[in-house]
Amino acid sequence: MSTLPVLQIRTTPTLLSIDADPGQFSIRQPKAEVQLNTRPAKLTVESHPMRLSVDQSKAFSAYTGGNMIDMNARIYSGIQQIFLQNMAERVQQGNELAAIHKPGNTIANIIGSDWQARLFPETRTPASSGNVETRVYTQAPDINFTPAVSEMNVIVNRPEIEYNRGKLDIYVKQYASIQYTPPAIDIGF
Incomplete structure (x- = not known):
């Protein structure tokens, strides 16, 4: 093979x-x-x-009294007041003189008490x-x-x-x- x-x-x-x-x-x-x-x-x-x-x-x-206008106004109103007081006192004195027949109302007693000077009105304010x-x-x-x-x-x-x-x-x-x-x-x- x-x-x-x-x-x-x-x-x-x-x-x-x-x-x-x-x-x-x-x-x-x-x-x-x-x-x-x-x-x-x-x-x-x-x-x-x-x-x-x-x-x-x-x-x-x-x-000092302040300015002149205010001071004059106070003087004027003060004089007015003093004038009215004086007039009232004069009327009072006249009434007392009219009643001279009352005892103690003598001229010396009525006029003799009026010897003090009146104060000028205050020109100054308080x-x-x-x-x-x-x-x-x-x-x-x-x-x-x-x-x-x-x-x-x-x-x-x-x-x-x-x-x-x-x-x-x-x-x-x-x-x-x-x-x-x-x-x-x-x-x-």
């Missing part, structure tokens, strides 16, 4: 080699710039001076602690307040992004091959 010859086929696969490094990101963001402006609060107080009013006219009237009037006028101060104002300005810097690509090398490390080995043929006759 004879055997059939066998053909040998040998293959080698293709080998690929991949060498890769990843890419790198670089991110940098500068700090934000902050500008702060503040206007301070302002308080102004304007005070008004006090005003003092002193009215001493009644006191001067009590010391003295009193209330003759000087004082008044103090005050005014509330003007107060103005301006509140503080703060202004903030923020400048944001954008991030700076850089990307460095990695490498990617693909190459064939081994090529595919097919090898045929024919059978040995024995030709023997």
Whole structure:
């Protein structure tokens, strides 16, 4: 029995080699710039001076008689009063002289008591602690307040992004091959 010859086929696969490094990101963001402006609060107080009013006219009237018009008016009304009192006393004396028949109503008794001088009318007003009037006028101060104002300005810097690509090398490390080995043929006759 004879055997059939066998053909040998040998293959080698293709080998690929991949060498890769990843890419790198670089991110940098500068700090934000902050500008702060503040206007301070302002308080102004304007005070008004006090005003003092002193009215001493009644006191001067009590010391010196005051102005001429008022003093003349007091003298006139005082003389009028003294005149009326004197007239009443003269009427009284006349009535007593008319009744001379009564005991004790003698001319010496009636007229003799009238030897004292009459006082001139008072030219001054009565003295009193209330003759000087004082008044103090005050005014509330003007107060103005301006509140503080703060202004903030923020400048944001954008991030700076850089990307460095990695490498990617693909190459064939081994090529595919097919090898045929024919059978040995024995030709023997």
